[in-house]
């Protein structure tokens with residue numbers, strides 16, 4: 621996975637950010653969903669940190685509807701493709717699980733490093749927008765500059781961390 625570096629355009633602040641696999645652990649140990657992450661300025665860490673990006677429920681519902689519909693068309697044309705059908709069923713059930721989790725989630729997004737909700741999230745880039753090649757910018761409250769987070773090569777994934785559905789780190 622790629623590793624990133626945050627840099628400020630006004631002061632000498634820099635921080636390397638390494639990729640860590642992060643999941644919510646839901647009811648039962650074997651039920652996990654991947655955490656969607658964004659970069660943020662955390663007022664408690666006083667760092668650029670990994671934070672949660674809580675998805676919009678309407679967008680998730682639309683995605684489920686579209687994928688379910690698309691699946692029907694594709695799979696009725698290839699009724700014999702058992703593997704593809706299983707893959708699709710898995711995808712849809714993961715999506716339903718994510719929607720259930722999102723619906724019951726209460727807390728605002730948290731810093732994944734210290735658990736604070738006092739964070740400035742980077743703006744959400746519309747991923748379909750080809751123009752959005754610019755790295756996300758976050759305000760640097762310490763100096764009034766802009767923080768940019770850019771990929772700086774590849775590194776190994778550093779560890780695996782589980783969180784509660786409310787975004788609190790589970791001590792292991």
Ligand SMILES: [Zn+2]
Pocket residue numbers: 628629630631632633760762763764765766
């Ligand atoms: Zn700065």
Ligand SMILES: [Zn+2]
Pocket residue numbers: 662663664665666669731732733734735736
């Ligand atoms: Zn923090």
